Amino acid sequence: xxxxxxxxxxxxxxxxxxxxxxxxxxxxxxxxxxxxxxxxxxxxxxxxxxxxxxxxxxxxxxxxxxxxxxxxxxxxxxxxxxxxxxxxxxxxxxxxxxxxxxxxxxxxxxxxxxxxxxxxxxxxxxxxxxxxxxxxxxxxxxxxxxxxxxxxxxxxxxxxxxxxxxxxxxxxxxxxx
Amino acid sequence: xxxxxxxxxxxxxxxxxxxxxxxxxxxxxxxxxxxxxxxxxxxxxxxxxxxxxxxxxxxxxxxxxxxxxxxxxxxxxxxxxxxxxxxxxxxxxxxxxxxxxxxxxxxxxxxxxxxxxxxxxxxxxxxxxxxxxxxxxxxxxxxxxxxxxxxxxxxxxxxxxxxxxxxxxxxxxxxxxxxxxxxxxx
Numbered sequence: 001x002x003x004x005x006x007x008x009x010x011x012x013x014x015x016x017x018x019x020x021x022x023x024x025x026x027x028x029x030x031x032x033x034x035x036x037x038x039x040x041x042x043x044x045x046x047x048x049x050x051x052x053x054x055x056x057x058x059x060x061x062x063x064x065x066x067x068x069x070x071x072x073x074x075x076x077x078x079x080x081x082x083x084x085x086x087x088x089x090x091x092x093x094x095x096x097x098x099x100x101x102x103x104x105x106x107x108x109x110x111x112x113x114x115x116x117x118x119x120x121x122x123x124x125x126x127x128x129x130x131x132x133x134x135x136x137x138x139x140x141x142x143x144x145x146x147x148x149x150x151x152x153x154x155x156x157x158x159x160x161x162x163x164x165x166x167x168x169x170x171x172x173x174x175x176x177x
Numbered sequence: 178x179x180x181x182x183x184x185x186x187x188x189x190x191x192x193x194x195x196x197x198x199x200x201x202x203x204x205x206x207x208x209x210x211x212x213x214x215x216x217x218x219x220x221x222x223x224x225x226x227x228x229x230x231x232x233x234x235x236x237x238x239x240x241x242x243x244x245x246x247x248x249x250x251x252x253x254x255x256x257x258x259x260x261x262x263x264x265x266x267x268x269x270x271x272x273x274x275x276x277x278x279x280x281x282x283x284x285x286x287x288x289x290x291x292x293x294x295x296x297x298x299x300x301x302x303x304x305x306x307x308x309x310x311x312x313x314x315x316x317x318x319x320x321x322x323x324x325x326x327x328x329x330x331x332x333x334x335x336x337x338x339x340x341x342x343x344x345x346x347x348x349x350x351x352x353x354x355x356x357x358x359x360x361x362x363x
């Protein structure tokens with residue numbers, strides 16, 4: 001670490017040895033100028049090192065405090081999602097050939113998803129919209145029931161792409177509290 | 178949809194002559210396909226498109242055949258008793274189980290079989306209506322039996338936009354089949 005001479009000479013540990021530096025009679029226990037200067041510099045260097053460490057710790061703490069660290073996903077939420085995806089896959093496998101919305105809604109897997117929705121409405125509504133967007137499974141009935149809303153415009157009824165878009169927009173606009 | 182899954186839901190297809198006619202498409206289902214629409218899903222229900230001015234069925238109950246008879250009457254179909262081909266007429270069949278309507282199939286123009294869109298899965302050609310019939314119990318998730326057949330004259334087909342939509346959809350699927358040969362699944 002390079003330390004400038006000017007700064008060193010103003011430091012107390014340096015000044016402590018200054019009278020000795022001016023003395024040329026060389027009493028007992030005399031320490032040479034070079035050694036005195038070295039000792040003064042070492043004391044000052046130690047001070048600078050500590051101060052820098054302190055500043056570094058403080059700035060690191062500030063940086064950590066200001067960072068948005070994502071909260072870890074609770075295990076219960078992961079289990080809920082996995083259970084939902086299993087039920088959704090089973091529902092799709094067994095009813096994809098059906099056209100009647102009422103018959104598709106009476107399937108046990110659909111009813112199980114509705115049951116989960118009554119218990120965890122916020123999470124299940126989010127999962128339903130996400131699943132509809134990613135896998136195009138049609139959860140319109142369940143969403144209307146759980147959200148107590150129907151964002152689909154009458155002129156878009158039956159147009160699956162527009163219906164999915166309407167629910168995705170509704171989900172984005174929903175307060176996330 | 179994989180053939181084993183099709184045979185699970187339609188056991189009569191195992192001994193029937195049938196083939197897949199279109200790609201998988203979730204934009205429309207059987208009722209829309211019977212009315213020659215391929216851009217919308219149809220059902221007498223508030224979430225789906227239905228013929229304007231007709232009553233809609235409640236959300237939580239099954240739909241009786243009468244809703245479909247009324248709906249298809251608006252595009253020229255009239256109830257009839259025979260499911261056999263009659264020259265000069267096109268027919269549609271309404272399937273129902275113990276709970277209500279489940280499916281619709283449309284007869285090919287020259288009577289050489291029927292076209293069924295299997296939910297969101299592919300649409301298939303099958304020789305007889307019996308080929309997609311199944312159990313009457315709603316808990317078996319099958320189509321039940323034919324509850325009503327309706328017919329309309331070729332003239333009605335020609336003078337309505339329905340004829341144009343039929344030709345358009347047939348051409349689209351013909352091109353698709355040319356690109357994705359071979360198409361005969363089982």
